[in-house]
């Protein structure tokens with residue numbers, strides 16, 4: 001096995017036993033990026049010099065007998081909306097081209113303090129708006145399973161990087177499915193933690209009541225390891241929850257028999273490709289064989305998730321993105337302007353891509369006087385009903401199971417001109433963000449040689465339960481060990 005083919009857990013064992021050095025590991029991933037990036041375009045920017053410097057420091061610390069965390073010397077890639085001090089952070093947008101943040105995101109600091117080597121910043125849909133990474137203002141990332149297909153989005157660069165062995169772990173963000181859906185389309189593991197589990201400080205905001213940072217990894221064990229690094233409350237993010245962080249790696253080994261699972265009928269019927277449904281139902285059967293009781297549950301309000309999401313998310317985005325005015329920061333127009341308002345309009349018109357402009361207009365409309373009650377307020381009320389659907393389902397189920405994406409990876413360009421089809425890609429993942437709970441994608445089969453993923457949903461702050469049931473499934477199956485030929 002080559003170093004870039006190993007999981008983070010396997011790398012950490014070899015590093016701890018000094019079978020390999022952190023510099024060797026970093027170099028192996030840098031070389032792998034060099035030999036595959038032409039085809040994939042996973043990275044917005046690579047940082048080999050940073051990775052090697054961090055790896056060297058870890059090797060020196062280990063040689064000096066210092067106590068190191070388990071992920072010290074393991075490489076990581078960061079989605080390009082996580083602020084990295086002095087290193088360009090574009091959020092996939094021309095409006096932030098050349099922006100070098102003066103500080104690091106909390107999660108970037110935590111990974112660095114854990115001794116992880118940063119190999120680069122990954123490509124994404126502009127401002128995390130999209131499901132295919134085609135909305136990046138810079139490049140389209142390809143799916144390592146089929147270069148004609150999208151990797152999903154918006155964390156498509158992170159998903160492709162982990163799938164192709166360009167990094168053992170990548171961080172992404174998930175506002176409506178942006179970790180789980182690309183993980184599903186690429187056949188890897190992806191966790192959207194509970195809202196508040198991980199700090200959002202230094203994460204470029206899309207929709208602040210929905211955004212959450214989480215990992216994309218080769219398996220559940222690696223997700224448990226990195227969650228122990230990034231989870232926990234911090235004073236810099238008032239919405240990060242002061243709730244004890246379990247030892248996730250220790251928790252994954254627990255027994256799962258006797259647990260009760262629900263399968264929401266609304267997420268397994270209409271709109272899901274039959275072959276995808278069959279893979280997920282086979283996984284449900286597998287869980288039954290492990291002693292978990294599984295039954296269908298009715299969650300009638302989640303049928304309204306998509307319209308609710310596109311009112312709330314666009315409203316929040318319109319407000320968050322008001323800061324890019326070409327004055328305080330962001331692209332500024334070179335054209336002649338009449339006044340300050342003209343400067344704002346021209347700068348923003350040039351800097352934002354079409355999807356972002358569309359969403360700012362939709363959100364502004366939803367928030368405008370006279371329409372606020374009819375749209376935004378109503379959407380908030382339905383959101384509460386969706387939260388209640390989950391509370392009811394979790395009253396007698398420990399976790400829920402559904403497909404993650406209704407289809408396998410689609411071709412580049414196939415849905416680009418069909419906004420409704422593109423938005424339906426998130427039909428199973430969006431309800432989880434609206435409810436603020438945790439969701440985990442686990443690979444569970446193949447259709448036409450492309451990976452299928454199932455989504456496991458858990459009670460708030462019960463990531464440990466989700467990771468345990470995900471790990472138990474991966475102990476019993478080998479879907480997560482399959483790798484594309486490239």
Ligand code: GLN
Nearest residue numbers: 128129130175176177178
């Ligand atoms: N695809 C959804 C959207 O376009 C979700 C994206 C996300 O989770 N950031 O908004």
